[in-house]
Structures are given as C-alpha cells and as structure tokens.
Amino acid sequence: MPPRQKPPESPTEPERPVESFAPYEPDAPPPGLVPLVGDEVSERWRTVDRSAHAPRLVAVPGGEGEEWTAAALVTARPNTAYLKIVDAVGDVRAAVEAVVTLAGRRGLAQVKWEGWTARAEDVAATGFTVLKPPLTQSEGAAGPAAGYVRWLREGVTTTPPYYGQTTHFTCGAVTALVAQAHAGTLEWEALDRQAELTLWRDATNFPACEPVGLGVAVHRAWPSSPVKVHLDAEQPVLLDHYPENDREWRALLQGASRKDAERTGVPIDPHRLSLSAVRESIGRREHVLLLLSLAEMQGFDVPHWVLCHGVVPGAIVIEDPWTNATTGDTWVDAHLLPVPDSSLDMMSVLSPEGFRGAVTIGRPQERDATPRS
Incomplete structure (x- = not known):
C-alpha cells in the first residue's frame, strides 16, 4: 500500500507589512505620517508628553512600501499587558488591525481604543466592544467620552462601573x-x-x-x-x-x-x-x-x-x-x-x-x- 500522501497546503496570503516606530517624536513626525494627520489629531498628539508610556507609531505601508496608507499612535502604562490606540488615521480599519496583530505577537491580553475620532462602524468591524462611560473621571483628567476594548485572551466575563476618584486621597x-x-x-x-x-x-x-x-x-x-x-x-x-x-x-x-x-x-x-x-x-x-x-x-x-x-x-x-x-x-x-x-x-x-x-x-x-x- 503506497504511503498516504500529505494533502497540499492551502496557499496563504502574505502578511501585510507593519512598521513600528519607537519612540514617537511629536516635533519630528515621519514624512509618511504628515498627509494622514489632521489638525485636531496632530494637536492632541503634540500637546501631551506621552514619553512615560512609550508612544509608538504603528504604520501600514502602501503597495510600494514608500507611502503610508494608515497609522496609529499607541501607548501603554509600563508593566502592563495591553496597548492603547490614541487615534487611528488614514485607512482606520487597517491601522487598528495592525495594532491588534502587533499586540498578539507580543502576547498581550487586550487592545483598547480611545474614542476621540473612532466611528461606530469601524469599531464594530474591527471586533471592539464599547466600554460603559465613566461615572466620574479622576481629578484633573480629561479623557474621551467613549472608549473601546478588544480582548485577545479569554477570562473576563463582567465589567464593573468605572469611577475616577475625585480627590488625591480617596x-x-x-x-x-x-x-x-x-x-x-x-x-x-x-x-x-x-x-x-x-x-x-x-x-x-x-x-x-x-x-x-x-x-x-x-x-x-x-x-x-x-x-x-x-x-x-x-x-x-x-x-x-x-x-x-x-x-x-x-x-x-x-x-x-x-x-x-x-x-x-x-x-x-x-x-x-x-x-x-x-x-x-x-x-x-x-x-x-x-x-x-x-x-x-x-x-x-x-x-x-x-x-x-x-x-x-x-x-x-x-x-x-x-x-x-x-x-x-x-x-x-x-x-x-x-x-x-x-x-x-x-x-x-x-x-x-x-x-x-x-x-x-x-x-x-x-x-x-x-x-x-
């Protein structure tokens, strides 16, 4: 009896290249980013010193690899297991999926997305769920009205309300x-x-x-x-x-x-x-x-x-x-x-x-x- 033949492998689509720049330098943005970022987003990225949270640009190159079709600014608290998208620009869904891919490769538990510019249809299409709005925000905080999360590991089943302490000591x-x-x-x-x-x-x-x-x-x-x-x-x-x-x-x-x-x-x-x-x-x-x-x-x-x-x-x-x-x-x-x-x-x-x-x-x-x- 002839040996069983191994079935042919299905051709796989080549993975879209993802380029990560770290750290993000607000005073010297890469040339590929400039056409994608409007004034509102640029102002938000530039006016806060995010260096303590390791800001990075995740970019999706075009077909020739020279121009960018999408990008996202991501940050995270040190010693944690997530990435946060501050904004995604250009082809938003491609940028978000690139971040999710990067987080998966790093073995992280989740990706979050601040709702400054996110559209509901893009949130749903990329597998994110809506976070309930905070009951309060911490003293002096000015976070977005909306936020989203996509879990990459199973385990969390219920969500408590978010309440930011209104003093420095409570x-x-x-x-x-x-x-x-x-x-x-x-x-x-x-x-x-x-x-x-x-x-x-x-x-x-x-x-x-x-x-x-x-x-x-x-x-x-x-x-x-x-x-x-x-x-x-x-x-x-x-x-x-x-x-x-x-x-x-x-x-x-x-x-x-x-x-x-x-x-x-x-x-x-x-x-x-x-x-x-x-x-x-x-x-x-x-x-x-x-x-x-x-x-x-x-x-x-x-x-x-x-x-x-x-x-x-x-x-x-x-x-x-x-x-x-x-x-x-x-x-x-x-x-x-x-x-x-x-x-x-x-x-x-x-x-x-x-x-x-x-x-x-x-x-x-x-x-x-x-x-x-």
Missing part, C-alpha cells in the same frame, strides 16, 4: 465602592462623591487608608459582606514619610483600628496574600482591594489602592481609580487594566517595610443599603 474608598457596585450590593447611581467621602472619612488614617482601617470601614458600611484583612506586618504602616510627631498619632489610630477589627469580628490574616490566592478569590466571585506602589506604572512611589476583579491567562484585571493626565493617561487605560501577575506581585510589596496589604470582600449574604454615615 482611592481606598473608591475601590471598595466599585467592588460593592460590581457585586450588586450598591446601586451604581449611589456611587457618587458623597458616598466616596463618607466611606473615606470612616476609613482614613489621614489622609491615606491603611488596610485594617479600610477593612473595618467596609464591614461597618456593608455588614452582610464578609471582609478579611491581609497584612503581613505587625507594626503601623504607611508612616515612614511623616515627621516623628505625625507618625505617633497615626500609629495610635492604626492601633485603634486593630481593636475595632477584633471587636467587630473582622479577621486579620498576618500572612502575605499570594497572587494565586488573589486569583482564587476572584474565582469565587470575591473582590480584592490591593495596596500597591505607583512607581512601576506611573513613575512615583506613592501607595495606592486598586481593585482586582478579573483574571485572564497571565494577568489580573484591575480597576485603577486614578489617572495621570499629564502623560496622556485616561480612564480608558485605568478601566479593565490587565497587569501581569509578576508585575502586580512586584508592585504590591511596599517599601521600606516590605509588606503587602489587601482587603478581600466576599459575596454579600443579603442586600445592604448605601454606605452608612
């Missing part, structure tokens, strides 16, 4: 409120500045929210939601940058929070919460409020609370209530933000104490009212 309160809105414990309409400041006032260690105080405040506001604090440090935390006199009274307040936790039955786990445990919590439809430093994503070492609420292969999906408008960072970056496990592991060990702080909120046993004042 991140902890906002992450808790968004978690409860996502869980259905709090109506989205009740997620407002009054609720934000009310919960912050109950949780604050002036002005920051440390893990135990935040956990106790969440328990007070929603007593039917199981709460656990994770803190692998016995001493007071987040005080190293204060003068000695200011450390002393803040330490007393943290001690009072620990007594409140004991009195109200809020458990404090003294072991470091692992990233695998974060994934397991999310798998149980719990929410994890995680304290991290912004040094790796934004360039300055400031403690900051984010909400971990979804998982995809290799990355945990967070909501970050703060955006850095000076770098072109918008709510589109901060919403449904995939961060590789290794990066999140590094960001969430805070120096100089070397601790990790988190609050897990379980599924509510019954419906609570809005946060108590």
